[in-house]
Amino acid sequence: MPGLLAVLVVLALAPSTFAQVQITLTPTPSPNEITTSHAAQTTDPSTSGGGILVQAAVLVNSPLTTTTLMIAYPATLSSGATICDTSSSSGANNPLSSSANLSGAGTSPSTFSTNGSFSTGCPPSANGGSAGVPAEDPIAIVGASGLFAPAGALNPNGVGVTGLRINTNLKRIEVDLPGFSTANPNAVPSGLFRITGVRLDMNGISAPVTATASLGGQVNGYSLSTTSITAVNGTGPGIASLAIGGVSGGNNFGTAAILTNKTVPKPTASLVLTSGFAGAWRTKTHLVNSASALGNTNANGNSTRIRLTWGSIPTGVTLTLSVTGSSSANGSFVGVGGTTSVTSSGSTADIEITSDKLTGTETLEVDVTAISLASTAAVSTPGSITVTASMAPFCTGATDASGLPTEANGFPCFTEAEVGPATVVNILPVSTTMLMPYALTLPPFDTGLAIANTTADPFGASGGGAIATAGTLVFNFFPTTSTGGAGTPFSLTTSSTVKPGVGLSSDGTLAAGATYAVLLSQLLTAAGVTGNFQGYIFITANFLDAHGTATISDFRTYSLTANVLVLPPPATFSRSTPGAIGSQSGAEFLHY
Numbered sequence: 001m002p003g004l005l006a007v008l009v010v011l012a013l014a015p016s017t018f019a020q021v022q023i024t025l026t027p028t029p030s031p032n033e034i035t036t037s038h039a040a041q042t043t044d045p046s047t048s049g050g051g052i053l054v055q056a057a058v059l060v061n062s063p064l065t066t067t068t069l070m071i072a073y074p075a076t077l078s079s080g081a082t083i084c085d086t087s088s089s090s091g092a093n094n095p096l097s098s099s100a101n102l103s104g105a106g107t108s109p110s111t112f113s114t115n116g117s118f119s120t121g122c123p124p125s126a127n128g129g130s131a132g133v134p135a136e137d138p139i140a141i142v143g144a145s146g147l148f149a150p151a152g153a154l155n156p157n158g159v160g161v162t163g164l165r166i167n168t169n170l171k172r173i174e175v176d177l178p179g180f181s182t183a184n185p186n187a188v189p190s191g192l193f194r195i196t197g198v199r200l201d202m203n204g205i206s207a208p209v210t211a212t213a214s215l216g217g218q219v220n221g222y223s224l225s226t227t228s229i230t231a232v233n234g235t236g237p238g239i240a241s242l243a244i245g246g247v248s249g250g251n252n253f254g255t256a257a258i259l260t261n262k263t264v265p266k267p268t269a270s271l272v273l274t275s276g277f278a279g280a281w282r283t284k285t286h287l288v289n290s291a292s293a294l295g296n297t298n299a300n301g302n303s304t305r306i307r308l309t310w311g312s313i314p315t316g317v318t319l320t321l322s323v324t325g326s327s328s329a330n331g332s333f334v335g336v337g338g339t340t341s342v343t344s345s346g347s348t349a350d351i352e353i354t355s356d357k358l359t360g361t362e363t364l365e366v367d368v369t370a371i372s373l374a375s376t377a378a379v380s381t382p383g384s385i386t387v388t389a390s391m392a393p394f395c396t397g398a399t400d401a402s403g404l405p406t407e408a409n410g411f412p413c414f415t416e417a418e419v420g421p422a423t424v425v426n427i428l429p430v431s432t433t434m435l436m437p438y439a440l441t442l443p444p445f446d447t448g449l450a451i452a453n454t455t456a457d458p459f460g461a462s463g464g465g466a467i468a469t470a471g472t473l474v475f476n477f478f479p480t481t482s483t484g485g486a487g488t489p490f491s492l493t494t495s496s497t498v499k500p501g502v503g504l505s506s507d508g509t510l511a512a513g514a515t516y517a518v519l520l521s522q523l524l525t526a527a528g529v530t531g532n533f534q535g536y537i538f539i540t541a542n543f544l545d546a547h548g549t550a551t552i553s554d555f556r557t558y559s560l561t562a563n564v565l566v567l568p569p570p571a572t573f574s575r576s577t578p579g580a581i582g583s584q585s586g587a588e589f590l591h592y
Helices: 002-017 520-526
Strands: 021-026 052-058 067-072 140-146 162-167 172-177 190-196 209-215 222-224 228-232 239-244 256-259 263-266 269-275 305-311 317-325 333-335 339-342 348-353 363-373 383-392 419-428 432-441 446-453 473-479 490-493 515-519 533-541 546-553 559-563 565-567
Touching: 209 222, 239 383, 239 419, 256 363, 269 419, 339 348, 363 419, 432 520, 432 546, 446 520, 446 533, 473 520, 515 520, 533 546
Parallel strands: 021 222, 256 419
Antiparallel strands: 021 052, 052 190, 067 172, 067 209, 140 190, 162 172, 209 228, 239 269, 256 263, 269 363, 305 348, 305 383, 317 339, 317 363, 333 348, 383 419, 432 446, 432 533, 432 565, 446 515, 446 546, 473 490, 473 533, 546 559
């Protein structure tokens, strides 16, 4: 019986001995954030004015002692704030961490003088100045009501919730909860406020990201029913992929081509970028927790951007770009100036996200719409032009001594992480692709082949004439077996030691203005192939404007001569994509 009585006494005293106000924290976490973001949001971007909802339930009407609500994160805080606490511990070293260190209940923290652990810069920069994290969309208290309302008839003895600040060393935000020297005069049953604008440096942090809540003291009349909240549910790359291709309904030009004789047979190309997750690409509106979009307070702007970095652009080559989304639902993506050009000296271009969607991944297509070459363009050597992509703007080199973004960057701000590369333009040696649909060597029949290098002509450069060029010949043989079916292909390339027939120069090239004549049987012998042959042959002349004829004859009473067919260069006009004459997607025109 005495034991039961003791328990009843303890229970009866519990409401006055322990908490009279119970605090509940309810977050609106971000579904996903970019892993390289230095200023990741901790609130769902689709929720305007979202943040951490702090609610108070008054259990007993009695005096309260001012205390500090602290919410600690596992990542560096990169929010903007008017006040910063740079102490490394709570208690006596932190003038704002508990009621024991306050000079008066409800005193505004801005009235405290600096003592080495508290400053008005956030945090001090390496040069002794106040670098400050970006001020756009700072952490703020909004919608304070009830118990947390400002001083007035409802709360005559205090100033409501005050002193929202960042503790950069302990990676937490702190806010002072009000106290009453007497019992709550109006028996306020509840109160609430929101903390908005909290941002984290996600570099090296894994999701989900949870924060831990605590109070600055134990005997103050407050208790926490929530000690852990989720800030970010998931993380992922800003850009999932970069590849040659196009969006649905887009152009999808494939790859472009430049020839080493400074001509551009195919001046268009397309590449497609895909976002890493739904809502990865955000506009100014969705990059804030308030109802207003970010302002343009720095040169980098305040929407997410995608930076394209072009590699190996030869001197004298200019690529003109344009950008499009796959549909109106995917938003609008605008290159700087609507279209932009890149060169060897200016090899980056930013794409600004001007409208977005937060459901489903997004794609955008970047088109090379034109290629121009200067007379001195350095394209005499085969090669390629590539591109990589990264979320932008970058924070690199513009952080303060603690590694936080500064006003020079604003929001957002990313570590450079390139996706790619993708080859957008091929620089190809000049060549002519020819096709003999049928060739035969079956005694007494043989096939004679004649190829002319017509880059020597009477027209001249001003009259549209060719550039005189010599080059070797490559033969690719595709035989048919005597019993039907495909045989094993083989090839032959002319050189200084392989030059069957007549007409080749000593180095195995066919000079401009010269004609080469050879029998199929001679080519087979040079290739080390014995026996008969029937099938087709691809011939690649490593110069432009090659033309040929083929004659099947028994050298007695029968001969049949036909022109060798000339194809558009397969590297620039895919043979797998037939199209109308003159289109940029066709092949097998056989008229080139």
